[in-house]
Amino acid sequence: MNLQTSKQKFIDTWGLLGSEWGINRSVAQVQALLLVSTEPISTDEIMQALTISRGNANMSLRQLLDYGIIYKKVIAGDRKEYFIAEKDVWKWAVKIAMMRKQKEIDPVMNVLNELKEETKKDKTTEGKEFYKTVNDIQSFTEQLCTLSDKIFSSHRGELLLKLLKMIM
Amino acid sequence: MNLQTSKQKFIDTWGLLGSEWGINRSVAQVQALLLVSTEPISTDEIMQALTISRGNANMSLRQLLDYGIIYKKVIAGDRKEYFIAEKDVWKWAVKIAMMRKQKEIDPVMNVLNELKEETKKDKTTEGKEFYKTVNDIQSFTEQLCTLSDKIFSSHRGELLLKLLKMIM
């Protein structure tokens, strides 16, 4: 298998994983393509490499720029925009995790807190059971978020390595 | 807001979160409904409570049973099947995490390992760069999986609590 085929396999696999985890396939593929590109590439090159439309390529690039996991790169003497990927896995993984937490976990946590507040004073068995269920999920999630915040906010995972050593 | 309304809000929120993370909305809602039910409930009651079809209710229940996060409950003198949820958040969270790792992460890790194997001997700059990219992702993921395995395999999160204390 040659390198180009390997790169294609990487792009396809990454796209599939994304779609299984609620990240648009094209977006994941564009990130993958940029990750395995040695040179900055333009929208036209992305369209060609992934056989996607200009609109799709543009929207995927904007989303990745918003996430802060790819960058624009100016090429002297060329009007086109070129793009490169953040290559440090830690950096981009942290950004994706933070973004998804903020966009999807935090709103759920807010609802759970509201539900706790609303049922706190309910003294029926049913009310107390509901409160407990919500509270269990809420405090479990909070613990996981706290731990992952700590791990991700420590530079380049030194904390993770320390923790791994500690518990092995 | 009364308890029934709160329960409905919980079910809706849980269904939305599921769909954002690649878990079928109905499946997530059925789990949520069982989590907030004080009594075992039947397929018909689920259909009515969530206004979903018999086929959908049945398939969602089978999936949750497969995951091992809900159980069948026999009610004496009744031919119908009744269902209850695993209420221990740790237990069901671990099962969901393990299942998704096996189904979605492990196959990706296998591809990454294959790609490393295929490009290990490539001595071109491009080949070495690709190898590094794949290796970075692969070893990062491996570290996270190792840590989460340790946390999740320790009973009811005592390890998580220990880790949290340690790093605060």
Add this chain to the structure above:
DNA sequence: TTAAATTTTCAATATATATTGAAAGTTTAG
């Protein structure tokens, strides 16, 4: 047995999500 109750299956259908592509908007070289 057998027939009513219950569960399962899956082709048809509906819904949600992703993608296209061309028109509109913006930027820049000359």
Add this chain to the structure above:
DNA sequence: CTAAACTTTCAATATATATTGAAAATTTAA
């Protein structure tokens, strides 16, 4: 300025995913 190069937008369309519902299969009470 202005026209070509380039980017963005978004209604139309295509694709993927979820859901239905009725027929088939299975189970069980009598």
